[in-house]
Amino acid sequence: MAQLFSPGADAIYRLALLTGVACLAGIPIVAAGIVRSDYVTGVGIAPAQPVPFSHKHHSGELGVDCRYCHTTVETQATAGIPPTHTCMTCHSQIWTGSDMLKPVRDSFARDEPLQWVRLNKLPSYVYYNHSVHVTKGIGCSTCHGDVTSMQMTYRANAFEMQFCLDCHRDPAKYVRPQDQVWNMTWKPPANQATLGPELVAKNHIQGGERLTECAICHR
Amino acid sequence: MSGAILQPPSGAGLIAQDATLHGIGRAVAEVPLTHPSNRRWWIAFAGALALLGLFGGVLAYLLFTGVGIWGNNNAVVWALDIASYDWWIGVASGSLLVSAVLLLLGAEWRGAVNRVAETVALLCTCAAGLYPIIHLGRPWFFFWNLPYPNTYALWPQFRSPLLWDAIDIVSYLVVCVSLWYIGLLPDLASLRDRAVEDALAQEKAHGRSRKRALLKARAYGIVASGWRGSAAHWQLWVQAYRTIALLGVLLVVSLQTGASVMLAGSVMPGWHDTILPVTFLVNAVFSGVGVTAAVVVLVRSVYRLDGLISDRHLEILARLMLCLGCASLYCYATEFFSTFLHGDARERGVLVRRMTGEHAWAFWTVVACLLIPAQAFWSARMRRSTLAVAAIGLLVAVGAYADHVMVLVVTLAQDFLPSSRLAYSETIWGVATFAGSVGLFLTLLLLFLRYLPAVSITESRRLALAVTPTAAAAERKPVRESEMRPLAEERDEAQDAPLWGVSAAFASEADLAAAVSALSGLDASHVHLSAHGPVPMPRVVRTLGIAGRSIRAYAILGALAGGAAFYGMCVYATAYDYVFLIGGRPRFSWPSFVVPSLSFAMMSGTIAVHLALLILNRLPRLNHPAFNIPGFLRATDDRYFLSAEARGERFDADRIVRKLAALPAEAGRPLDIRRVPR
Numbered sequence A: 001m002a003q004l005f006s007p008g009a010d011a012i013y014r015l016a017l018l019t020g021v022a023c024l025a026g027i028p029i030v031a032a033g034i035v036r037s038d039y040v041t042g043v044g045i046a047p048a049q050p051v052p053f054s055h056k057h058h059s060g061e062l063g064v065d066c067r068y069c070h071t072t073v074e075t076q077a078t079a080g081i082p083p084t085h086t087c088m089t090c091h092s093q094i095w096t097g098s099d100m101l102k103p104v105r106d107s108f109a110r111d112e113p114l115q116w117v118r119l120n121k122l123p124s125y126v127y128y129n130h131s132v133h134v135t136k137g138i139g140c141s142t143c144h145g146d147v148t149s150m151q152m153t154y155r156a157n158a159f160e161m162q163f164c165l166d167c168h169r170d171p172a173k174y175v176r177p178q179d180q181v182w183n184m185t186w187k188p189p190a191n192q193a194t195l196g197p198e199l200v201a202k203n204h205i206q207g208g209e210r211l212t213e214c215a216i217c218h219r
Numbered sequence B: 001m002s003g004a005i006l007q008p009p010s011g012a013g014l015i016a017q018d019a020t021l022h023g024i025g026r027a028v029a030e031v032p033l034t035h036p037s038n039r040r041w042w043i044a045f046a047g048a049l050a051l052l053g054l055f056g057g058v059l060a061y062l063l064f065t066g067v068g069i070w071g072n073n074n075a076v077v078w079a080l081d082i083a084s085y086d087w088w089i090g091v092a093s094g095s096l097l098v099s100a101v102l103l104l105l106g107a108e109w110r111g112a113v114n115r116v117a118e119t120v121a122l123l124c125t126c127a128a129g130l131y132p133i134i135h136l137g138r139p140w141f142f143f144w145n146l147p148y149p150n151t152y153a154l155w156p157q158f159r160s161p162l163l164w165d166a167i168d169i170v171s172y173l174v175v176c177v178s179l180w181y182i183g184l185l186p187d188l189a190s191l192r193d194r195a196v197e198d199a200l201a202q203e204k205a206h207g208r209s210r211k212r213a214l215l216k217a218r219a220y221g222i223v224a225s226g227w228r229g230s231a232a233h234w235q236l237w238v239q240a241y242r243t244i245a246l247l248g249v250l251l252v253v254s255l256q257t258g259a260s261v262m263l264a265g266s267v268m269p270g271w272h273d274t275i276l277p278v279t280f281l282v283n284a285v286f287s288g289v290g291v292t293a294a295v296v297v298l299v300r301s302v303y304r305l306d307g308l309i310s311d312r313h314l315e316i317l318a319r320l321m322l323c324l325g326c327a328s329l330y331c332y333a334t335e336f337f338s339t340f341l342h343g344d345a346r347e348r349g350v351l352v353r354r355m356t357g358e359h360a361w362a363f364w365t366v367v368a369c370l371l372i373p374a375q376a377f378w379s380a381r382m383r384r385s386t387l388a389v390a391a392i393g394l395l396v397a398v399g400a401y402a403d404h405v406m407v408l409v410v411t412l413a414q415d416f417l418p419s420s421r422l423a424y425s426e427t428i429w430g431v432a433t434f435a436g437s438v439g440l441f442l443t444l445l446l447l448f449l450r451y452l453p454a455v456s457i458t459e460s461r462r463l464a465l466a467v468t469p470t471a472a473a474a475e476r477k478p479v480r481e482s483e484m485r486p487l488a489e490e491r492d493e494a495q496d497a498p499l500w501g502v503s504a505a506f507a508s509e510a511d512l513a514a515a516v517s518a519l520s521g522l523d524a525s526h527v528h529l530s531a532h533g534p535v536p537m538p539r540v541v542r543t544l545g546i547a548g549r550s551i552r553a554y555a556i557l558g559a560l561a562g563g564a565a566f567y568g569m570c571v572y573a574t575a576y577d578y579v580f581l582i583g584g585r586p587r588f589s590w591p592s593f594v595v596p597s598l599s600f601a602m603m604s605g606t607i608a609v610h611l612a613l614l615i616l617n618r619l620p621r622l623n624h625p626a627f628n629i630p631g632f633l634r635a636t637d638d639r640y641f642l643s644a645e646a647r648g649e650r651f652d653a654d655r656i657v658r659k660l661a662a663l664p665a666e667a668g669r670p671l672d673i674r675r676v677p678r
Helices: A007-036 A055-061 A084-091 A100-108 A130-135 A140-144 A161-169 A191-201 B021-036 B038-065 B081-107 B108-134 B137-147 B161-206 B213-221 B231-264 B276-303 B310-341 B345-356 B360-371 B373-378 B378-384 B386-412 B428-451 B457-467 B508-517 B536-546 B554-579 B590-617 B632-636 B653-661
Strands: B499-506 B525-532 B641-648 B672-675
Touching: A084 A100, A130 B345, A161 B310, B021 B161, B021 B457, B038 B428, B081 B108, B081 B161, B081 B231, B081 B276, B081 B386, B081 B428, B108 B137, B108 B161, B108 B276, B108 B310, B108 B428, B108 B457, B137 B161, B161 B213, B161 B231, B161 B457, B161 B590, B161 B632, B231 B276, B231 B508, B231 B525, B231 B536, B231 B554, B231 B590, B276 B310, B276 B386, B310 B345, B310 B360, B310 B373, B310 B378, B310 B386, B310 B525, B345 B360, B345 B386, B360 B373, B373 B378, B373 B386, B378 B386, B386 B653, B499 B653, B508 B525, B508 B536, B508 B641, B508 B653, B525 B536, B554 B590, B641 B653, B653 B672
Parallel strands: none
Antiparallel strands: B499 B641, B499 B672, B525 B641
8 A cells, every 4th residue: 555645744634633722722812812902892092072072181281170070970870971061161261263162062052962972881781880989989090090191082991890890809909088089190009008998997898798799780 | 230241151143253354344334435225314314404404493593582482481490401401411421331331341242332322422412512502591602601711800600510510511522522533543544444445446447537535535544543553553542442431431420410419409399319310320321222222223224234233232232221221110119119108298299290290291201111111121032123122222212301301390390489380381492492403413423324434343353353263364365466556656666765664464463473572582773663453452562562551640640630620720719719608608618619620530531541542652643654565454454564664774674574484384474575665
């Protein structure tokens, strides 16, 4: 008998087998990488808005407080998107002829809200309440990043479950004194390890087991 | 199972007295290579495909609408879906267990049965594996049940039997595929060589292109991974086959008893008798033997393999069914007696409802199909009746299905709280789903029968060598001239081509062993001896001095490492990384981690053995100089070959040729000595 396969067939066959094995191991790894990538989560990507509103200019440079526009953040589940009237409190007086602000004036004149592109979304099966977070010492920037440095606003964190659980499993890592909640550049101080548990106790945050119950978020 | 059943005296009647190694190989290879009964096959295949189409349709409707189409409700959450799953995996476990136990006990006659049993096990696992996926509300998220790197920072709940099930079925599939494939490996090489022979014969007869026939040979060659039947291959093959069979037996016991413990984990009545794990196991083996017997009869009567699958084999299967039938009867009787004598009122209620309630048909089907028919095998006439063996085998399978329906539905339909009771009745969709899964099984089974050897060539040859005189005394004619023609057109091993080594052909393992020992004085640094043959060659392995090789260490290390790693993962996830209070169970719930760890250990042991078999044998190797040996096609047929491979300058071919030629005629003289080019 002579050879049924050429000598090169071995290399091809073994390569095919190894490729199969590599795919078996590699596909989950690649898939896990893709679902975490900014391409899928949208982190750091600023979409075009009807008006190129700059948080950096208004909040960072001019010093407008978060709560001037997001009025319900301390009292309700939603922080609130400001109505056009809020914009017009200033812009009926300044930059009144600016082309850039024409959509705002049109919206005001037609009594139709501006259609902002939403950045921070949670699935419908997640219950989230802004007021309990900010009043118990979780600052804006923990979730939304340093908004005051964003020329155009982008998503700072992917709101995946592991992001929420990171804090819910150990809130002491992130809780701040009440006067620091609105500080967009807050970093945990050196004594966070001692300060954190004190604040947790003071604010009556029931950490660990209570905060990781399914029904805390999935009601 | 008594010894008398497993070791029939002297193998009488198990294989035709005039069986030869060549004849066995031809008879089995005939089916995949020439497709006899082609028209009947196509008719059956069309029927199976129709059922498979039905399965596709049902699954599409299921995905579109949801599991409500099966009639399952808040009380009867498990009905035909889980009954079908349990039944499929039961048949799979049963047939795997039978094949593995026969292998471990060294029953020589198993060749007629074990291939069918292993195939049934594999195909049933495929059908079973689909049910846990499709019965999820959103099947496309089935992987949520597995520990994979997710963005939820969550682990699956390792204390839950649902996770055990997922790990069990994956492990079981791997073990099944591995056992099946290892058994098949030498037979695939046999098919490859028969296909080449056919191609050569075709060319000789008609002088026409052999492209298609060669393509077939190449296809078998690729799946055979370059198996050459060398003594070293066979040595590890025997070890690997037996080791994986042992791992499979342990997995089956864990799987089937685990299924009943899963039910016992609830508070529902009727699921707590301590004999239930045994009942599950017995009924699983019983149904597995039933289906295997039916398929064996089918193979035998359609492909006329009476010479290999003898009446004696069917009689053994019938006796096995009789034993298991009695065991099953005993389990039922024990459950009845213990429940009626000292069971609580709820348990008794369940038993009465089984016999008289809405689903009484299931109980009476169990009696009529599972418990009574096998008793017919007390009669020798019934044991010898082909029809009876097949019919009762199928009845047993039907009875086992009814048993699963009865156990699940009767208990679930009547909760303790009257307000939580909901009536359940089977819907047409539930039945259609099961019929569709049967279609999947039949389609795969028919493809197997058409393209793969339905009877183990290797095991049949070993049996023939052990019990029939003709097989042992093979023809002593030299290698046939026709086979010396090289496949490629440039014929003639040109004398100036570099020499790979010297080969010699023999008619029996004894001659080969004698020749090997005659050459064993040669220095291993310049000549490498190896032997090739159609069956395992323990004597040659001893003379070659490689008898100490073992792959059991890989099995043990693989299983221990895999099991420990999985157990460690359970502990890490449950006690440290994802502490989650559930039902007041402790953080370190060690007993609940044992079941999935055990299954995973069996799987990793199997993978380790499988890899060791291939890597230590330097397989896959499609192109090897040994294939240049003239007449080497018969190494998978009825010839034994010795090859002395040159390993350096001092290799002296003439001396080896002289030594071989000088051997006494009846003790090792080769039929043929050749110089083999590289």
